[in-house]
Amino acid sequence: MPIQLYGFWRSNAAFRVRVALALKKLPFEEIEIDILSGRQFDTAYAEVNAEHVVPTFVHDGHRIFQSLAIMEYLDDIWPEPRLLPADAKERAYARSLALVSVADSHPFIVPRVRKHLGAAFGADAAAIESWCKHWVDEGLATYERLLTRRPPAPFALGPAPTIADICIAGQIVMANLFELDLAAFPAVAALGKRCFELSAFADAHPIQQAGYKTENGHH
């Protein structure tokens, strides 16, 4: 049974899974759920994902949600190339780096949060944009401090990309979409350059997805 990924061109969490699948050279079918139009709440998708978010990964008729859980599952089933180091301390550090974006920055800027800022607190588009830029910037600043403390060699954990690099690259994708300057974050920018030189990262970028191209064709 082919691998399926319910995702969306702009979804940062789906970006992470697309990179992981590409690094492992696993072909998959992506099913678009337009989260900007509220399709995550449709009955059919609500049955697939009780959290009403993307991504959802389907393998062997089994569904997995949460990008970090999906990436760890990929590593369990298809161990090469490893996305998590074998050593316990290094694994913990890889997960810690990943969670800076996954748990502590990205959740502030997702559509449901942006919508709630407007609906519950009357925030206008400019205020919501400023909120998002703030939290993306905070994540970048944390990564800059971490990468300065332990410089990439050449990736965050060593010679090959791991979940840490995938999530740091995702943070850069957020910066790209909000047109934030990376000049203040040279270590992050250098790691990002290294990552996006790899097609697994470059091809997974939102601007390379069919949905982005269609959307921008409309403007």
Ligand SMILES: N[C@@H](CCC(=O)N[C@@H](CS)C(=O)NCC(=O)O)C(=O)O
């Ligand atoms: N922590 C989750 C994030 C899931 C999530 O919030 N996904 C966003 C897109 S990146 C979404 O579907 N949002 C829908 C909404 O906010 O209504 C993961 O890493 O998979």
